[in-house]
Amino acid sequence: MMVAESPERLHGGWCIGSRILSTSRPLVMGILNLTPDSFSDGGELPHVEAALQRAARMVEEGAHILDVGGESTRPGALPVSPDEEIRRVVPVVKALCRAFSLPVSVDTRKASVAQAAFDAGAEIVNDVSGFTFDPELPRAAAEAGAGVVLMHMRGTPADMGTHTGYGDVVAEVRQELQGAVERALEAGVSPEAIVVDPGLGFAKTHEQSLTLLGTLDGLTELGFPVLVGPSRKRFLGELLGVPPQERAVGTAAACLMAYLGGARIFRVHDVLPTVEALRVGMAVREARSLPASSFALQVG
Numbered sequence: 279m280m281v282a283e284s285p286e287r288l289h290g291g292w293c294i295g296s297r298i299l300s301t302s303r304p305l306v307m308g309i310l311n312l313t314p315d316s317f318s319d320g321g322e323l324p325h326v327e328a329a330l331q332r333a334a335r336m337v338e339e340g341a342h343i344l345d346v347g348g349e350s351t352r353p354g355a356l357p358v359s360p361d362e363e364i365r366r367v368v369p370v371v372k373a374l375c376r377a378f379s380l381p382v383s384v385d386t387r388k389a390s391v392a393q394a395a396f397d398a399g400a401e402i403v404n405d406v407s408g409f410t411f412d413p414e415l416p417r418a419a420a421e422a423g424a425g426v427v428l429m430h431m432r433g434t435p436a437d438m439g440t441h442t443g444y445g446d447v448v449a450e451v452r453q454e455l456q457g458a459v460e461r462a463l464e465a466g467v468s469p470e471a472i473v474v475d476p477g478l479g480f481a482k483t484h485e486q487s488l489t490l491l492g493t494l495d496g497l498t499e500l501g502f503p504v505l506v507g508p509s510r511k512r513f514l515g516e517l518l519g520v521p522p523q524e525r526a527v528g529t530a531a532a533c534l535m536a537y538l539g540g541a542r543i544f545r546v547h548d549v550l551p552t553v554e555a556l557r558v559g560m561a562v563r564e565a566r567s568l569p570a571s572s573f574a575l576q577v578g
């Protein structure tokens with residue numbers, strides 16, 4: 279099935295249950311990893327109170343969405359049982375929904391975990407497998423009316439490093455994301471609920487991640503808002519020669535480049551630097567669209 283028209287252009291936003299998040303301005307998704315083994319922040323949020331404190335700071339810094347994860351997807355991470363993932367995620371989702379009014383997303387590949395998170399108040403499912411891992415997940419998302427992030431990956435976190443053989447990485451990622459979109463639509467997910475993500479670092483070499491970051495028009499053509507997740511990733515570490523906790527500036531730069539290339543949602547650990555970079559990007563875009571005379575008036 280071809281997507282003839284862009285839901286983003288038609289509706290100007292991302293429909294999540296009963297709300298619409300406008301994508302006319304960039305949206306920042308703050309990462310809350312409730313895992314002992316995430317690549318950059320594993321073990322930092324061992325209890326609900328720590329997650330609430332981190333979330334409060336993210337909200338203050340300008341986050342629009344909070345993304346809660348209970349299973350690391352770093353290369354070689356050990357799989358987590360659904361029960362353990364639910365045990366990690368659900369109390370935090372409940373507490374976040376009580377404390378804040380912004381939408382909470384659950385980063386999971388599993389229908390049972392997503393369902394438990396929806397029951398606890400989550401409104402988005404962020405699936406790094408692009409609806410390839412659990413055949414029950416698309417229907418669970420459709421029935422909940424959830425927003426859906428479909429990320430591109432090949433293989434699993436355990437073996438994705440061996441799946442980087444692309445001819446044309448942009449064309450192939452676009453085509454495989456189109457397949458993910460079709461799985462979502464067939465299960466009854468509304469087109470306006472869908473966001474696509476190139477999956478930076480997932481079955482991608484450093485060069486492939488950079489190519490995707492610089493060629494996002496290949497994905498915006500699909501007609502859905504594009505999310506990117508460069509945060510603290512290894513391709514930035516390779517470039518900058520710094521450890522994960524020192525990659526916030528590189529992350530903000532990557533997000534700004536992606537924003538100028540058409541991405542609209544940015545999944546990050548360090549909210550403030552990315553919010554500030556995006557504000558500069560927005561101001562430059564707005565200034566460019568002003569008539570020359572009004573610019574002269576402003577500076578004169």
Ligand code: HH2
Pocket residue numbers: 309311313315316317318347349350351352385404405406427429475477478505506507508545
């Ligand atoms: N990256 C990670 C996890 N989830 N979701 C989307 N949509 N896009 C991404 O790029 C993405 C994602 C990996 O980062 P992180 O959560 O920091 O690490 P870990 O998987 O080790 O918990």
